[in-house]
Amino acid sequence: DAGITQSPRHKVTETGTPVTLRCHQTENHRYMYWYRQDPGHGLRLIHYSYGVKDTDKGEVSDGYSVSRSKTEDFLLTLESATSSQTSVYFCAISELAGMGETQYFGPGTRLLVL
Amino acid sequence: GENVEQHPSTLSVQEGDSAVIKCTYSDSASNYFPWYKQELGKGPQLIIDIRSNVGEKKDQRIAVTLNKTAKHFSLHITETQPEDSAVYFCAASLRIGGGADGLTFGKGTHLIIQP
Numbered sequence: 001d002a003g004i005t006q007s008p009r010h011k012v013t014e015t016g017t018p019v020t021l022r023c024h025q026t027e028n029h030r031y032m033y034w035y036r037q038d039p040g041h042g043l044r045l046i047h048y049s050y051g052v053k054d055t056d057k058g059e060v061s062d063g064y065s066v067s068r069s070k071t072e073d074f075l076l077t078l079e080s081a082t083s084s085q086t087s088v089y090f091c092a093i094s095e096l097a098g099m100g101e102t103q104y105f106g107p108g109t110r111l112l113v114l
Numbered sequence: 115g116e117n118v119e120q121h122p123s124t125l126s127v128q129e130g131d132s133a134v135i136k137c138t139y140s141d142s143a144s145n146y147f148p149w150y151k152q153e154l155g156k157g158p159q160l161i162i163d164i165r166s167n168v169g170e171k172k173d174q175r176i177a178v179t180l181n182k183t184a185k186h187f188s189l190h191i192t193e194t195q196p197e198d199s200a201v202y203f204c205a206a207s208l209r210i211g212g213g214a215d216g217l218t219f220g221k222g223t224h225l226i227i228q229p
Binding site: 050 | 115118120145146147148150156157158159163165203205207210211212213214215216217218219220221222
């Protein structure tokens with residue numbers, strides 16, 4: 001998985017609790033992304049980062065926040081989890097490669113919000 | 115924003131036959147089109163990609179074609195094998211903030227290889 005780890009790999013939580021997912025890379029890549037995957041929707045971009053402390057919103061960012069204090073770590077936080085945030089979350093990394101970047105994905109975190 | 119349509123949602127082929135998956139995109143500014151294979155319980159794995167200055171690319175049994183005028187691209191797998199069974203996703207890339215590229219994915223094709 002291109003030097004990408006995600007933790008935890010599985011989590012069950014209750015509605016209203018905060019949850020933080022971690023993505024760690026050993027590739028020293030500049031760009032990092034969080035996606036969620038749901039049946040019938042493919043993968044959708046939540047937030048992304050283009051450098052330390054540089055982040056921006058993606059297509060489905062409501063209810064999520066991110067932080068990147070080090071090149072290797074990108075955290076995704078659900079401030080108050082809801083059942084609609086039950087999903088599989090994937091982190092991806094890339095390095096600028098001219099026309100289009102190749103994104104490499106981590107193994108995913110399966111989150112269940114009860 | 116970009117919209118990517120992928121067909122079919124399920125494709126069943128006999129082992130040894132060819133499989134073709136098709137995608138269309140909406141934004142003519144998209145310039146990079148990767149294909150990912152996802153096995154159960156794993157993250158998507160890049161299998162081939164094509165950039166908008168190229169019409170076709172091949173890697174052994176896998177090929178991708180791109181028609182920029184029609185805004186569609188296709189994945190071709192020849193001589194299919196049981197290990198090709200998986201879900202395949204196409205994606206289109208647009209430049210977003212800070213020089214990053216946002217990928218918009220199709221909804222996936224479940225490819226089943228029948229023995």
